[in-house]
Amino acid sequence: GQQLNQSPQSMFIQEGEDVSMNCTSSSIFNTWLWYKQDPGEGPVLLIALYKAGELTSNGRLTAQFGITRKDSFLNISASIPSDVGIYFCAGQSRQAGTALIFGKGTTLSVSS
């Protein structure tokens, strides 16, 4: 079946540093989504990408839909303590229909 490889699995950074994480797939996706999940809470949508090459920002967050349609990255600039959490990528393909394929998540820790 379709799989998403998300890396890194975890990151430990200092407040103020920039962060980059990415997802790659063996198959083409029509949509890439990035979510953040705080402990004990549901995932919250950060950025949605719908076109190959699309670059979208949401405050200090920037995400891009890779031109091959098989990858996406998320950057966080000038990290702050409240950025701590698990970041998930998710992709949607024609094969999967309305269902999403999820990455395993990147756990971000920020020390002040």
Next chain:
Amino acid sequence: DVKVTQSSRYLVKRTGEKVFLECVQDMDHENMFWYRQDPGLGLRLIYFSYDVKMKEKGDIPEGYSVSREKKERFSLILESASTNQTSMYLCASSSPILANTQYFGPGTRLTVL
């Protein structure tokens, strides 16, 4: 703002009990989903529904059933709860009008003793 609510944040049940998890969305979304989330396994799709009274099995439907009698409400049923169903359960909804982007509820942490 899209709002997806789940009936309980925390639930403790005994083995063999019948368990109902309720999910309600207020955005008139056609599609609704139930996932479970376990450490190291990520999010796994249990069931989804693309219309009232319609349901489709996801990746791990065994031991679960669902009900969608109204567009805004999607229920997950554990017919006879077992300890291996202890997990975080997440509901989501989406609409083709919004490119099927999924929005999640806050989750229900279920413990089966």
